[in-house]
Amino acid sequence: MLSITSAAGDVKKDHIYLNEIRVVSKIDGLYLNEWAGFEGGADTDTDGIPDGADNCPLEANPNQSDANNNGIGNVCEPQQITVASLGSEDGYLRESGENTEVGGYRNHWSKNGKSLRIGDDQINRQYKAVISFDYPELPDNAIISAINLQLSRSSGGLVGDTSALGSMGIELKSGNFSDNKALQNSDFEASATDTYVGTLVDGLTATASINSNGVSLIEAANNAGVKKVQLRLSFSTDDNNDSSYDYIGYFSGRASNSAYHPILTINYLLAD
Structure with a gap:
């Protein structure tokens, strides 16, 4: 896992060019867990969602549906x-x-x-x-x-x-x-x-x-x-x-x- 931290109150915006990365930042004591500032990267399933941001990177799921909200896309979670x-x-x-x-x-x-x-x-x-x-x-x-x-x-x-x-x-x-x-x-x-x-x-x-x-x-x-x-x-x-x-x-x-x-x-x- 890669963590990017900054001093409290210091807000920076950077561009990261990697296949998969999740940016977790702490700003003024709050954690932000999101795909911020991500550009490029692979899209293995060609669904328009970069692998790093895709909740099911190996199966096309452009809607990113996640019925139980556990971070895993419906089409990647066997029932x-x-x-x-x-x-x-x-x-x-x-x-x-x-x-x-x-x-x-x-x-x-x-x-x-x-x-x-x-x-x-x-x-x-x-x-x-x-x-x-x-x-x-x-x-x-x-x-x-x-x-x-x-x-x-x-x-x-x-x-x-x-x-x-x-x-x-x-x-x-x-x-x-x-x-x-x-x-x-x-x-x-x-x-x-x-x-x-x-x-x-x-x-x-x-x-x-x-x-x-x-x-x-x-x-x-x-x-x-x-x-x-x-x-x-x-x-x-x-x-x-x-x-x-x-x-x-x-x-x-x-x-x-x-x-x-x-x-x-x-x-x-x-x-x-």
């Missing part, structure tokens, strides 16, 4: 919210019959480690899971950088053999499947805003990163006032034709222990 799923809207769906590709049964009341099922049953009907998230606290002008999903399963959540069913893909619906927040049989086949936004990687803590297209859709919907998303999970192969239960079960938002609830983490920046 994060973590949202638990809406248990009353979570659940699993079962196909009406093998290869019908329509829902015939729903379960939205279970609280155990198999409340969200992905796989097939003993007569080769497919299981899909639906998870709901609400995030009214996400600002309208949020610039989302990443979204991650986390699910929990118990050691008893692995049933049969799912190895032949492929990967667990994630579909996204801005708002609600079937235009109804409550789980519906028709949510099994209801149209999605995007039919692939990520892959769930299994584990006692299962995780998925929402891809760039999914992030863009959630950001656009949020900025339009739709602060709700539903995710539908299913294996890429509907069933393995072995006439036995083969599925992975996870906890829903109805689990008694909130530590097991599905979690959506949203990383974002505020606009300049």
Whole structure:
């Protein structure tokens, strides 16, 4: 840090030609902390603000917006919210019959480690899971950088053999499947805003990163006032034709222990 001091009552004006400098002067007992007498210098982000005076010198922010007034520009200060799923809207769906590709049964009341099922049953009907998230606290002008999903399963959540069913893909619906927040049989086949936004990687803590297209859709919907998303999970192969239960079960938002609830983490920046 460079400090420039002068005797009390002595006021001087100088021109300093450096890339970055903050002039802190004490005049008559008062500290002045400002960019006074600064000329020239680099402007790395070409936003018209010299680096030394810029509250975010590596990202263009000509408005110098600083929502929390901490001296760091909005576009240089990452924010994060973590949202638990809406248990009353979570659940699993079962196909009406093998290869019908329509829902015939729903379960939205279970609280155990198999409340969200992905796989097939003993007569080769497919299981899909639906998870709901609400995030009214996400600002309208949020610039989302990443979204991650986390699910929990118990050691008893692995049933049969799912190895032949492929990967667990994630579909996204801005708002609600079937235009109804409550789980519906028709949510099994209801149209999605995007039919692939990520892959769930299994584990006692299962995780998925929402891809760039999914992030863009959630950001656009949020900025339009739709602060709700539903995710539908299913294996890429509907069933393995072995006439036995083969599925992975996870906890829903109805689990008694909130530590097991599905979690959506949203990383974002505020606009300049």
